[in-house]
Amino acid sequence: xxxxxxxxxxxxxxxxxxxxxxxxxxxxxxxxxxxxxxxxxxxxxxxxxxxxxxxxxxxxxxxxxxxxxxxxxxxxxxxxxxxxxxxxxxxxxxxxxxxxxxxxxxxxxxxxxxxxxxxxxxxxxxxxxxxxxxxxxxxxxxxxxxxxxxxxxxxxxxxxxxxxxxxxxxxxxxxxxxxxxxxxxxxxxxxxxxxxxxxxxxxxxxxxxxxxxxxxxxxxxxxxxxxxxxxxxxxxxx
Amino acid sequence: xxxxxxxxxxxxxxxxxxxxxxxxxxxxxxxxxxxxxxxxxxxxxxxxxxxxxxxxxxxxxxxxxxxxxxxxxxxxxxxxxxxxxxxxxxxxxxxxxxxxxxxxxxxxxxxxxxxxxxxxxxxxxxxxxxxxxxxxxxxxxxxxxxxxxxxxxxxxxxxxxxxxxxxxxxxxxxxxxxxxxxxxxxxxxxxxxxxxxxxxxxxxxxxxxxxxxxxxxxxxxxxxxxxxxxxxxxxxxxxxxxxxxxxxxxxxxxxxxxxxxxxxxxxxxxxxxxxxxxxxxxxxxxx
Numbered sequence: 323x324x325x326x327x328x329x330x331x332x333x334x335x336x337x338x339x340x341x342x343x344x345x346x347x348x349x350x351x352x353x354x355x356x357x358x359x360x361x362x363x364x365x366x367x368x369x370x371x372x373x374x375x376x377x378x379x380x381x382x383x384x385x386x387x388x389x390x391x392x393x394x395x396x397x398x399x400x401x402x403x404x405x406x407x408x409x410x411x412x413x414x415x416x417x418x419x420x421x422x423x424x425x426x427x428x429x430x431x432x433x434x435x436x437x438x439x440x441x442x443x444x445x446x447x448x449x450x451x452x453x454x455x456x457x458x459x460x461x462x463x464x465x466x467x468x469x470x471x472x473x474x475x476x477x478x479x480x481x482x483x484x485x486x487x488x489x490x491x492x493x494x495x496x497x498x499x500x501x502x503x504x505x506x507x508x509x510x511x512x513x514x515x516x517x518x519x520x521x522x523x524x525x526x527x528x529x530x531x532x533x534x535x536x537x538x539x540x541x542x543x544x545x546x547x548x549x550x551x552x553x554x555x556x557x558x559x560x
Numbered sequence: 561x562x563x564x565x566x567x568x569x570x571x572x573x574x575x576x577x578x579x580x581x582x583x584x585x586x587x588x589x590x591x592x593x594x595x596x597x598x599x600x601x602x603x604x605x606x607x608x609x610x611x612x613x614x615x616x617x618x619x620x621x622x623x624x625x626x627x628x629x630x631x632x633x634x635x636x637x638x639x640x641x642x643x644x645x646x647x648x649x650x651x652x653x654x655x656x657x658x659x660x661x662x663x664x665x666x667x668x669x670x671x672x673x674x675x676x677x678x679x680x681x682x683x684x685x686x687x688x689x690x691x692x693x694x695x696x697x698x699x700x701x702x703x704x705x706x707x708x709x710x711x712x713x714x715x716x717x718x719x720x721x722x723x724x725x726x727x728x729x730x731x732x733x734x735x736x737x738x739x740x741x742x743x744x745x746x747x748x749x750x751x752x753x754x755x756x757x758x759x760x761x762x763x764x765x766x767x768x769x770x771x772x773x774x775x776x777x778x779x780x781x782x783x784x785x786x787x788x789x790x791x792x793x794x795x796x797x798x799x800x801x802x803x804x805x806x807x808x809x810x811x812x813x814x815x816x817x818x819x820x821x822x823x824x825x826x827x828x829x830x831x832x833x834x835x836x837x838x839x840x841x842x843x844x845x846x847x
Binding site: 403412425426 | 737
């Protein structure tokens with residue numbers, strides 16, 4: 323397994339949010355975490371990337387223990403994370419945002435900033451014309467593109483997305499999911515949390531249902547979509 | 561009534577000092593997210609360090625200034641290690657109150673070492689030259705040139721260098737900056753070095769323009785805060801624009817109001833500015 327989290331317990335202050343959660347992501351896989359509000363989906367992502375401390379349990383990435391690492395060290399392992407809100411530097415230009423995305427690799431031999439920027443533009447052509455604009459001046463959908471582009475600057479070994487479609491118009495949601503599928507097809511494993519569960523499960527190799535900070539059901543995207551229990555409890559009536 | 565250009569000149573000099581000082585304060589706020597009341601006393605410390613080396617030990621003023629600036633940069637780092645670092649996760653209000661304690665401590669330490677009376681740098685006393693009816697001194701010219709150089713240097717740092725871009729990023733969103741792989745504690749160190757050095761320079765300029773007194777920095781805080789907040793706190797170019805605006809307004813106001821009310825003019829400008837542009841000069845128009 324590329325990412326392996328076992329019995330993870332974490333939370334904020336006195337409030338325990340995750341009560342021993344297991345999660346794994348294999349190479350090339352796209353895994354989607356679904357579940358009701360307050361299930362601990364975002365907290366699980368934040369715990370993996372080190373923004374929230376792990377109280378118990380263990381998180382391994384590519385056979386290395388990353389449980390105790392702070393966020394600025396997690397990225398060195400090739401894990402890039404796009405938070406749900408506040409995922410771009412609003413006061414910085416797009417180019418500067420991309421520069422920040424490249425921070426962990428700048429100075430490394432393999433890394434060529436201009437080359438990576440070109441590669442990222444291929445995936446997000448709209449950004450090309452807006453280089454000098456501040457990210458804060460962009461629309462929500464464009465900001466989401468900047469956020470994903472920034473996270474892709476390092477050519478990550480795992481891309482973690484928290485609600486990439488939140489707050490976007492339906493047409494843009496299609497666009498975002500298309501990009502995510504492309505990124506995954508190109509070989510980058512993805513772990514995401516999505517409110518738009520049906521859509522996300524259709525795109526994913528595997529789905530994990532989280533409820534009350536515990537694992538519930540797990541299966542391929544198709545299996546979960548077909549499951550009556552999942553449909554009734556977590557997908558809502560259609 | 562014709563406006564005497566002398567007042568504009570004085571305003572540019574004072575504006576230069578306020579701009580430089582406000583820039584340091586706003587940089588510290590941007591990363592550490594608290595208003596450091598001790599900043600004025602950092603300024604005074606820089607001024608006194610240079611005074612001790614220049615007027616007391618007899619070093620040339622230029623050397624004393626560089627050493628005073630460097631000394632205050634080191635001092636700011638030391639104070640962070642001794643005090644502020646222990647309150648990193650505390651609320652901005654707690655930090656503000658802690659900084660008031662630091663301010664009192666520094667001010668009284670200065671008083672204990674150098675006494676309460678005013679002092680001057682050892683600069684040659686010459687009749688001020690006169691150009692187009694404006695009297696100016698070599699010190700004033702140096703203040704303006706030095707501020708322009710410093711403001712340009714900081715601009716280049718923040719816009720063109722990797723560390724500078726990361727500083728702006730951290731001032732925008734510290735968590736996201738960490739997610740991108742930046743060790744923000746390292747940035748905090750750099751910001752104290754830069755902020756302390758700038759405070760020291762601001763204090764020395766203030767001492768050159770007027771006199772060196774224990775409460776010189778504390779008194780100067782009012783127009784500096786006014787400039788910082790008017791410019792949008794945490795926004796470097798706002799602080800600079802606010803600094804010149806407040807400086808010039810304050811000096812020109814002498815024409816209509818008695819000069820004891822200079823600071824009231826700074827505060828009035830701040831209030832009007834906040835009413836018109838709550839997010840600062842360059843912030844989003846009213847929210």
